[in-house]
Amino acid sequence: xxxxxxxxxxxxxxxxxxxxxxxxxxxxxxxxxxxxxxxxxxxxxxxxxxxxxxxxxxxxxxxxxxxxxxxxxxxxxxxxxxxxxxxxxxxxxxxxxxxxxxxxxxxxxxxxxxxxxxxxxxxxxxxxxxxxxxxxxxxxxxxxxxxxxxxxx
Amino acid sequence: xxxxxxxxxxxxxxxxxxxxxxxxxxxxxxxxxxxxxxxxxxxxxxxxxxxxxxxxxxxxxxxxxxxxxxxxxxxxxxxxxxxxxxxxxxxxxxxxxxxxxxxxxxxxxxxxxxxxxxxxxxxxxxxxxxxxxxxxxxxxxxxxxxxxxxxxxxxxxxxxxxxxxxxxxxxxxxxxxxxxxxxxxxxxxxxxxxxxxxxxxxxxxxxxxxxxxxxxxxxxxxxxxxxxxxxxxxxxxxxxxxxxxxxxxxxxxxxxxxxxxxxxxxxxxxxxxxxxxxxxxxxxxxxxxxxxxxxxxxxxxxx
Ligand SMILES: [Zn+2]
Numbered sequence: 012x013x014x015x016x017x018x019x020x021x022x023x024x025x026x027x028x029x030x031x032x033x034x035x036x037x038x039x040x041x042x043x044x045x046x047x048x049x050x051x052x053x054x055x056x057x058x059x060x061x062x063x064x065x066x067x068x069x070x071x072x073x074x075x076x077x078x079x080x081x082x083x084x085x086x087x088x089x090x091x092x093x094x095x096x097x098x099x100x101x102x103x104x105x106x107x108x109x110x111x112x113x114x115x116x117x118x119x120x121x122x123x124x125x126x127x128x129x130x131x132x133x134x135x136x137x138x139x140x141x142x143x144x145x146x147x148x149x150x151x152x153x154x155x156x157x158x159x160x161x162x163x164x
Numbered sequence: 165x166x167x168x169x170x171x172x173x174x175x176x177x178x179x180x181x182x183x184x185x186x187x188x189x190x191x192x193x194x195x196x197x198x199x200x201x202x203x204x205x206x207x208x209x210x211x212x213x214x215x216x217x218x219x220x221x222x223x224x225x226x227x228x229x230x231x232x233x234x235x236x237x238x239x240x241x242x243x244x245x246x247x248x249x250x251x252x253x254x255x256x257x258x259x260x261x262x263x264x265x266x267x268x269x270x271x272x273x274x275x276x277x278x279x280x281x282x283x284x285x286x287x288x289x290x291x292x293x294x295x296x297x298x299x300x301x302x303x304x305x306x307x308x309x310x311x312x313x314x315x316x317x318x319x320x321x322x323x324x325x326x327x328x329x330x331x332x333x334x335x336x337x338x339x340x341x342x343x344x345x346x347x348x349x350x351x352x353x354x355x356x357x358x359x360x361x362x363x364x365x366x367x368x369x370x371x372x373x374x375x376x377x378x379x380x381x382x383x384x385x386x387x388x389x390x391x392x393x394x395x396x397x398x399x400x401x402x403x404x405x406x407x408x409x410x411x412x413x414x415x416x417x418x419x420x421x422x423x424x425x426x427x428x429x430x431x432x433x434x435x436x437x438x439x440x441x442x443x444x445x446x447x448x449x450x451x452x453x454x455x456x457x458x459x460x461x462x463x464x465x466x467x
Contacts, residue, residue: 151269152270152289154269
């Protein structure tokens with residue numbers, strides 16, 4: 012019997028979501044942004060795995076949980092080149108391609124303490140400065156934030 | 165015609181700007197018209213600003229509107245902890261248009277999303293003050309006879325000065341040329357220089373207000389250089405004089421050249437400039453009323 016190398020490192024998933032190709036140093040941010048510490052799903056992490064593309068990569072397998080678009084958007088802000096696969100009965104049934112979202116509602120915190128979003132019970136809203144730009148603009152106070160500095164609510 | 169909010173100057177297209185300016189020109193000829201009879205204009209000044217509030221309220225009164233509102237948040241229900249949303253919803257039951265000033269940035273944008281009543285932003289912290297920009301444009305058109313191909317020299321605090329940033333955005337429709345004159349600490353942010361590059365607007369960064377620059381300028385736009393902006397007070401003492409305009413610097417200007425300033429000034433324009441033919445900042449302030457009359461009418465879909 013041959014055993015696939017990857018299978019040894021991270022257990023196969025029956026139903027759920029696999030987030031692959033996360034740069035290793037972004038793993039814990041992705042865990043935080045998806046609030047995984049408060050889920051009851053079984054979760055398997057792989058950290059510092061060898062990757063031809065990234066050098067070292069991380070992988071997250073979440074059992075019985077299927078990410079929604081808003082959650083996918085959050086991941087894009089931290090690891091835009093991650094690959095998200097939806098697994099059913101051990102098979103990839105959907106690949107969710109990731110790019111920076113043009114607009115994010117209720118995800119990113121505005122860093123401007125004088126912004127209305129930090130002073131009123133309401134959702135934040137950011138839009139990408141230009142297509143492919145790594146900068147976002149607060150829809151309300153119009154201050155910009157670079158993807159690197161983004162703080163997630 | 166449906167009315168619309170004015171929160172940021174970029175809410176106005178080039179056509180919007182031209183339409184509102186031509187209405188302002190009519191109000192300049194005849195500021196007393198009963199266009200707004202039967203209308204209620206609310207002026208909600210969560211942050212006090214007597215200058216701006218009087219300009220808006222006079223604008224509304226001269227057009228026959230009734231004005232309701234408050235002049236600082238202490239007298240409003242926000243002092244009892246009411247959210248902005250609830251205040252706006254409440255006032256929306258009474259007013260046809262809401263003029264608001266708030267120290268919180270983005271307050272006017274949010275207000276425009278929680279009501280169908282048009283919102284006119286009269287300043288939201290350091291963010292936007294679009295009617296100031298409309299009166300600046302009106303003044304440029306009035307003094308130059310056109311908006312196209314104007315050489316504008318901006319002087320002073322170009323980093324934090326929201327009026328100069330908005331003026332760049334608004335003038336970008338009219339192929340301007342800019343000179344940015346500021347100390348390094350207060351230089352024009354990259355963001356706006358990038359905007360100029362993308363829109364093929366020629367500009368130069370300068371540290372000194374030289375005779376040469378003044379001689380090639382149509383509009384000299386002065387701004388306040390505030391002490392609080394400097395971490396090094398020696399530096400402030402040094403630069404404040406470098407950027408002070410005095411009458412002797414205006415001897416060889418273009419005949420059409422005018423000096424503008426959003427007022428109040430602190431010391432950037434010496435008193436002897438007031439008597440020169442180039443001084444235009446007091447007329448500029450007066451134009452605020454015509455521009456605001458036009459903006460209010462536009463918000464109500466009346467022009
Ligand atoms: Zn903001």
